Amino acid sequence: MKFAVSAWSKNGRARVGSLQLGSYPHLSIEIETPALLLTTRKGLPVFISPDLLPSLPSPDSHLLQFSPLHFMEGLSTKTISNIGGLHQMLGLQEYGLAAVPRDSIVCLPEHESSNKMGASFETPSGRRLIKPVEYMEMISSMKPNLYSTLADEVPAWVSEKRNKASVDRTVRWLDDCIKLSTTGGAVFGSIVGGSSVEERQRCAQEVARRNVSGYWIGGFGFGESMDERSAILNVVMDNLPEEKPRQICGLGLPEEVLQGVAAGIDLFDSTYIYHLTLGGFALTFPLDRIKSSSDSQPSDKGSDNTKINLKATVYRKDTSPVVDCCNCYTCLNHSKAYINHLLNVHEMLAQILLEMYVYALIHNTHHYLAFFSSIREAIRDGKFEQFRQKFIDSRRDHLFVTS
Amino acid sequence: MPVGTQGTIKGLTTSQLEEIGCQIILGNTYHLALRPTSELIDQLGGLHKFMNWPRALLTDSGGFQMVSLLHLADITEKGVTFQSPVDGKPMLLTPEESIQIQNRIGADIIMALDDVVKTTITGPRIEEAMYRTLRWIDRCIAAHKRPNEQNLFGIVQGGLDPVLRDICVKGLVDRNLPGYAIGGLAGGEDKDSFWRVVAQCTAALPEDKPRYVMGVGYPLDIVVCSALGADMYDCVYPTRTARFGTALIPEGVLKLKHQAMADDTRPVDPSCECMVCKNYTRAYIHCLVTKDAMGSQLLSYHNLYYMMKLSRDLHSSIIQGRFPDSPKAMFLNGSATRWRLLESIFLPAVLHSRHPKIGL
Numbered sequence: 170m171k172f173a174v175s176a177w178s179k180n181g182r183a184r185v186g187s188l189q190l191g192s193y194p195h196l197s198i199e200i201e202t203p204a205l206l207l208t209t210r211k212g213l214p215v216f217i218s219p220d221l222l223p224s225l226p227s228p229d230s231h232l233l234q235f236s237p238l239h240f241m242e243g244l245s246t247k248t249i250s251n252i253g254g255l256h257q258m259l260g261l262q263e264y265g266l267a268a269v270p271r272d273s274i275v276c277l278p279e280h281e282s283s284n285k286m287g288a289s290f291e292t293p294s295g296r297r298l299i300k301p302v303e304y305m306e307m308i309s310s311m312k313p314n315l316y317s318t319l320a321d322e323v324p325a326w327v328s329e330k331r332n333k334a335s336v337d338r339t340v341r342w343l344d345d346c347i348k349l350s351t352t353g354g355a356v357f358g359s360i361v362g363g364s365s366v367e368e369r370q371r372c373a374q375e376v377a378r379r380n381v382s383g384y385w386i387g388g389f390g391f392g393e394s395m396d397e398r399s400a401i402l403n404v405v406m407d408n409l410p411e412e413k414p415r416q417i418c419g420l421g422l423p424e425e426v427l428q429g430v431a432a433g434i435d436l437f438d439s440t441y442i443y444h445l446t447l448g449g450f451a452l453t454f455p456l457d458r459i460k461s462s463s464d465s466q467p468s469d470k471g472s473d474n475t476k477i478n479l480k481a482t483v484y485r486k487d488t489s490p491v492v493d494c495c496n497c498y499t500c501l502n503h504s505k506a507y508i509n510h511l512l513n514v515h516e517m518l519a520q521i522l523l524e525m526y527v528y529a530l531i532h533n534t535h536h537y538l539a540f541f542s543s544i545r546e547a548i549r550d551g552k553f554e555q556f557r558q559k560f561i562d563s564r565r566d567h568l569f570v571t572s
Numbered sequence: 573m574p575v576g577t578q579g580t581i582k583g584l585t586t587s588q589l590e591e592i593g594c595q596i597i598l599g600n601t602y603h604l605a606l607r608p609t610s611e612l613i614d615q616l617g618g619l620h621k622f623m624n625w626p627r628a629l630l631t632d633s634g635g636f637q638m639v640s641l642l643h644l645a646d647i648t649e650k651g652v653t654f655q656s657p658v659d660g661k662p663m664l665l666t667p668e669e670s671i672q673i674q675n676r677i678g679a680d681i682i683m684a685l686d687d688v689v690k691t692t693i694t695g696p697r698i699e700e701a702m703y704r705t706l707r708w709i710d711r712c713i714a715a716h717k718r719p720n721e722q723n724l725f726g727i728v729q730g731g732l733d734p735v736l737r738d739i740c741v742k743g744l745v746d747r748n749l750p751g752y753a754i755g756g757l758a759g760g761e762d763k764d765s766f767w768r769v770v771a772q773c774t775a776a777l778p779e780d781k782p783r784y785v786m787g788v789g790y791p792l793d794i795v796v797c798s799a800l801g802a803d804m805y806d807c808v809y810p811t812r813t814a815r816f817g818t819a820l821i822p823e824g825v826l827k828l829k830h831q832a833m834a835d836d837t838r839p840v841d842p843s844c845e846c847m848v849c850k851n852y853t854r855a856y857i858h859c860l861v862t863k864d865a866m867g868s869q870l871l872s873y874h875n876l877y878y879m880m881k882l883s884r885d886l887h888s889s890i891i892q893g894r895f896p897d898s899p900k901a902m903f904l905n906g907s908a909t910r911w912r913l914l915e916s917i918f919l920p921a922v923l924h925s926r927h928p929k930i931g932l
Contacts, residue, residue, distance in 0.1 A: 221588075244859045
């Protein structure tokens with residue numbers, strides 16, 4: 170793995186970089202950062218079957234994030250090893266795979282059961298305590314391009330003592346993971362510390378001292394406020410070397426992504442668009458916001474200026490695509506009326522939900538990847554702060570108008 | 573014909589269906605009439621446009637779902653009375669209305685409303701249903717507003733009674749319809765009776781019109797019915813069985829949920845060329861099935877690919893004059909039991925049918 174920063178925002182921490190992955194025999198991809206890693210379930214992007222993946226923008230969509238814990242139900246590490254690792258097993262030789270112990274959907278950290286031996290997670294197959302040695306066994310068999318180390322993530326409300334213990338454990342497990350590492354995948358050292366600025370600083374300093382290729386910052390989206398976050402992010406960033414990539418977990422909303430980018434984060438996960446899609450929403454905000462004048466009128470179509478609710482009755486007869494000029498698979502092939510029908514029909518039958526999400530998810534992924542592309546362009550043009558402010562203002566305007 | 577109940581095949585996109593080689597899919601009139609309603613589909617330019625499907629579509633009459641899904645369906649000379657799933661009020665579906673709805677949906681092939689009875693029933697009800705089906709076909713023909721764009725198929729009824737089937741076939745053939753369906757089968761009757769009815773109907777139906785065996789879709793049934801001269805089939809089996817974690821393979825079926833699959837690094841079907849078999853191991857599919865949406869998406873893809881390949885193989889083997897041999901080769905490719913089973917039901921059926929085209 171190689172990483173290089175190519176541009177900085179004016180007087181800020183936001184940066185554009187490029188991440189090169191090439192450890193797998195056939196793999197050679199270069200992803201521009203800030204980038205979105207696609208959330209997967211058992212290694213495949215949720216709902217989007219592998220033959221539809223090439224319809225997403227390349228190479229932007231070629232970085233996938235997975236949770237090794239997903240494979241604990243049903244597959245042994247030995248079998249995955251026999252198949253030749255995850256790239257082979259998933260038929261995704263041209264994709265970069267990043268392992269993070271948890272996802273933000275079905276495998277969540279369960280701090281009360283974590284102990285000094287390992288981290289505990291709620292998984293679809295029950296609560297599991299994962300020790301560094303077990304985690305590294307999974308990593309060795311799966312051979313991801315990069316992986317973050319085991320972390321003891323705690324919510325913002327735990328005691329100071331518990332928070333301190335989580336930093337101690339996370340740093341100790343980092344050493345264990347490095348020691349046990351047998352694959353060539355790049356190690357991202359995990360940084361925790363809850364909402365305590367001191368603990369965050371201590372953790373960042375400890376991890377920065379280790380031989381790692383990048384950083385994974387956890388413990389967000391656990392009850393801290395958005396205002397607390399900036400201070401925490403800044404103290405962590407101040408203690409990390411500039412030349413290494415930083416990945417974050419728990420920041421998903423557009424505003425949160427912009428906050429993370431402003432602090433100097435390079436890699437984000439796409440849990441947000443997964444949840445958005447499950448709710449029947451499609452992203453519609455204009456992507457050339459920075460150039461266009463701010464004349465966007467709040468619409469009455471179940472919209473909040475950034476997204477629309479495809480289940481809304483108003484789309485029943487709407488034969489136009491989700492976004493008119495969008496060139497994603499969904500917008501090129503299907504109307505809002507058709508997706509509205511699929512969503513409504515399945516709700517009525519209470520069936521296992523499948524294909525109606527495929528279309529919405531493809532569009533949302535496409536749209537969010539384009540959002541990241543706009544962010545990079547804004548940084549390069551030295552206009553990131555204006556871009557961010559404009560985005561936040563337009564949402565706020567909408568709130569004022571509707572309230 | 574894969575079945576797309578709601579104007580979509582569960583778990584697959586329309587472009588995947590094209591890729592697999594589906595030429596025609598089936599939409600259920602009953603479901604589409606409830607949602608999004610036939611009026612809306614009509615307003616938006618018909619079902620092809622609504623679901624963006626450039627190839628052929630067939631809709632059923634809607635009568636079967638009423639009988640199978642609703643307890644309180646009552647069939648009279650006027651039509652099928654059923655309890656509305658929306659407000660519980662009694663509603664009536666007449667032959668005229670069924671055709672009107674199907675005219676609005678706009679499929680290439682539409683089906684006449686027939687009087688469906690269980691094949692396992694015996695007695696005068698079978699006879700009544702057959703004659704009623706014949707009376708209703710005239711009402712369907714009279715109500716059909718788009719005969720130049722949509723092909724109305726009549727449905728042969730008559731249970732397992734060869735005399736009744738004969739009367740029905742003759743009656744329908746007299747109406748000179750664009751195609752014919754053999755209905756009232758695949759409802760729990762034994763295979764031997766089933767083959768006989770198919771053989772009798774195909775022998776009596778005109779050669780230059782397509783014959784569609786309704787509700788039939790097990791691979792073996794398709795091979796046998798094709799041998800008997802049938803042309804079209806529908807069945808939810810490939811996609812439904814996929815959702816339960818079962819793959820169709822030349823040897824029969826493969827249950828991916830089975831623990832033995834957990835460390836099996838072979839493809840689902842090593843002889844299959846589909847996207848799933850080219851990319852995935854049984855072990856990986858095992859860890860997906862019945863737990864993750866992707867499991868049924870991938871298996872549905874494989875199963876439909878398998879059925880399409882089977883149909884194409886039947887088609888080309890008939891053209892090349894190798895037909896009775898080709899299924900033998902196909903089924904022998906792993907285990908002989910399948911072929912033996914096929915032979916034991918296939919040969920008597922053909923022999924008893926005295927079909928003029930099958931010289932044995």
